[in-house]
Amino acid sequence: MFVPTTTDGHDIAQMRLIQSQISEFDELGAKIVVVISDQPTKVIEMRDDLVLDFPLIADPLNVVASDWQVFDLNDDGKASPASFVFDAHGSLIARLIANKPGNRPTVYEVLSVLEESLKVDTT
Secondary structure (H helix, E strand, C coil), X not given: CEECCCCCHHHHHHHHHHHHCHHHHXXXXXXXXXXECCCHHHHHHHHXXXXXXXXXXXXXXXXXXXXXXXXXXXXXXXXXXXXXXECCCXXXXXXXXXXXXXXXXXXXXXXXHHHHHHCCCCC
16 A cells, blocks of 8 residues: 555544554455655654554655656655555556545455455356
8 A cells, every 4th residue: 555644634544444454454364565655764653653563664755656656646746545456476456546635545445355356256
């Protein structure tokens, strides 16, 4: 997942929601990594303040966000909120990217993609 900042209320709420749903991700065998376009010290502060149990990567120069083509999509100099979902074999199965700053992919959308990917067609 990509998150623009450590200070925006939407970003903080999303981190709290991920943490509250971490057992659901675990049950699905999913691993979460969040890339945040902020300084390492601020990312560490956020992790500690919110008591987050998943990896956070600081991307202050937006190198990772640029590589994943989610940087500056709204001409705001920030990474767009985005989620990339991979299956157990490492194949990309979903690319969920905000089309507007406030319209981010939800944690529930990511969980839904994961659940759908695990369903087996029994017909």
